[in-house]
Amino acid sequence: MKRVIVEYAKLTKDILDLLIDKYPDGYDYSDIISFKNAKGETVKAVEVQTEDTIYLVKISSKLEQAMEDYVDDEDSFDDNDDFDVNDLEG
Template sequence: MKNRQTVALKRVIVDYKKLDNHMLNLLVEKFPDGYDDDDIVTYRNANNEVVECIEVRTEDTAYLVKVSKRLVMAMEDYDDSDNDSGSDEETSLDTDGLESSEEE
């Protein structure tokens, strides 16, 4: 019998609006061609509403990122800007433009 230590990961539910560049980078690395139905984790929140998320893990935390059309756009924009810029500087994600485009 193997002697394994169980590491308890901290679990965090995150809306795409609160993602930083590091989290977007992890998402793009894990899902370079986007995610599909098999990647989606579904649960009911305290209001009994169905919430769909995708999971990305770091060494100590399991993040559930809420799925939305804006998340897909943010991942695509981040991936495009990452490929276009030759620098390692952190850039800020313009979520204002994403929010207004969905309302139209």
């Protein structure tokens, strides 16, 4: 199974749908995964997955706001059409 790290700026509607489905009331401290990236920096993320991919979505205040805004008005979300999974694999 492929693991992909996704930043707020690279979110798509599909990934946001996965986040909302898994964390309808928001994520909790126990949902957060910490790991070191290739640069040795600690990264905190929440995990969602499809049949073939595990997405580790980096946590930030912008992520929380995007999830709230998306729930309130799904049509206003500007889907990131240039999202390329291959650019984010790590």
